[in-house]
Amino acid sequence: MTNTVTLTRFIIEQQREWPDASGTFTLLLNNIVTACKQIAHKVNRGQLIGVLGSAGSENVQGEVQKKLDIITHEIMVNQLIWTGHLAGMASEEIDDVITIPAHYPKGKYLVMFDPLDGSSNIDVNLAVGTIFSVLRCREGIEPTLDDFLAKGSEQVCAGFVIYGPSTMLVLTTGQGVNGFTLDQDIGEFMLTHPNMRIPEETSEFAINMSNQRFWEPPVQRYIEECVQGKEGVRGKDFNMRWVASFVADIYRILTRGGVFLYPIDNRDPKKPAKLRIMYEANPMAFIIEQAGGLCTTGCERILDIQPSGIHQRVPVILGSKNEVGRIIAYHQSA
Numbered sequence: 001m002t003n004t005v006t007l008t009r010f011i012i013e014q015q016r017e018w019p020d021a022s023g024t025f026t027l028l029l030n031n032i033v034t035a036c037k038q039i040a041h042k043v044n045r046g047q048l049i050g051v052l053g054s055a056g057s058e059n060v061q062g063e064v065q066k067k068l069d070i071i072t073h074e075i076m077v078n079q080l081i082w083t084g085h086l087a088g089m090a091s092e093e094i095d096d097v098i099t100i101p102a103h104y105p106k107g108k109y110l111v112m113f114d115p116l117d118g119s120s121n122i123d124v125n126l127a128v129g130t131i132f133s134v135l136r137c138r139e140g141i142e143p144t145l146d147d148f149l150a151k152g153s154e155q156v157c158a159g160f161v162i163y164g165p166s167t168m169l170v171l172t173t174g175q176g177v178n179g180f181t182l183d184q185d186i187g188e189f190m191l192t193h194p195n196m197r198i199p200e201e202t203s204e205f206a207i208n209m210s211n212q213r214f215w216e217p218p219v220q221r222y223i224e225e226c227v228q229g230k231e232g233v234r235g236k237d238f239n240m241r242w243v244a245s246f247v248a249d250i251y252r253i254l255t256r257g258g259v260f261l262y263p264i265d266n267r268d269p270k271k272p273a274k275l276r277i278m279y280e281a282n283p284m285a286f287i288i289e290q291a292g293g294l295c296t297t298g299c300e301r302i303l304d305i306q307p308s309g310i311h312q313r314v315p316v317i318l319g320s321k322n323e324v325g326r327i328i329a330y331h332q333s334a
């Protein structure tokens, strides 16, 4: 490959379409990418550098933290806090929003991230990832919680890096979705998957079947019909996949279609859903819609939800347009 496009070139060329752009966003993205390259290095070295296993602590949501949850959170914060591009940050690992110390300049963006999505997969050597969402903020202010709690439709950029057999970055700034592969030899992300589009039809679904008895009727009906295959009303066989790393399940759907469901359930009234809106559902919904798919709770478009908390959880149903459309119809007729 000789005529390759680096991520930096791609972003700068995109930025030229906006003559008033200051270049700050390009610099911010560079800092996020540097953090993700550092994380890729740690994930790849694994037990050689002693980073696997539990940290023996819990995060704000009562989940057991892996050593790498803490390390990757610190990498993200350290790479972003000094830059002058941010007014504040929020992380899955920290209860409150992260403010920029007075000795650093403040910028006009907010970043929210899950530094290591799928971390329960890290010790079994499966793909994990980093998810991020960027919002614009009024310049020069000390952001309050309300500044962070914007609807997903207001995101200026969303992306994720998947640390799998290759390290890949998937990115949208609202002009489609592009995929970049990290060339480890030169340390650059190269554009390898331009204009990713999700096929509208699919016969593959992803759901944690062990929760089946807790689902509501529309999801019960949809999955039941898939499982009946050729003999049922759908008249075709379906395949099932569940990696339990959101990044990996989403990457598969972006490349070959499919539908992903982490629906509302009645297992624990205090926790009717699992995935977090600000740094899981919203960035993935932005990416999925930009790639031609749909993303809903079953009853409402994810990107239209007014969030009420940084760590708020929402039901998530997303993927190939026609299949998600069918699930929405089942909710409407229930």
Ligand code: AFP
Residues within 6 Å of the ligand: 063, 116, 117, 118, 119, 120, 121, 208, 244, 245, 246, 247, 249, 274, 275
């Ligand atoms: P962890 O980061 O705690 O492993 O959670 C991963 C996750 O938030 C998301 O990446 C998966 O899609 C989902 O949870 C898997 O949930 P189950 O373990 O309940 O199947």
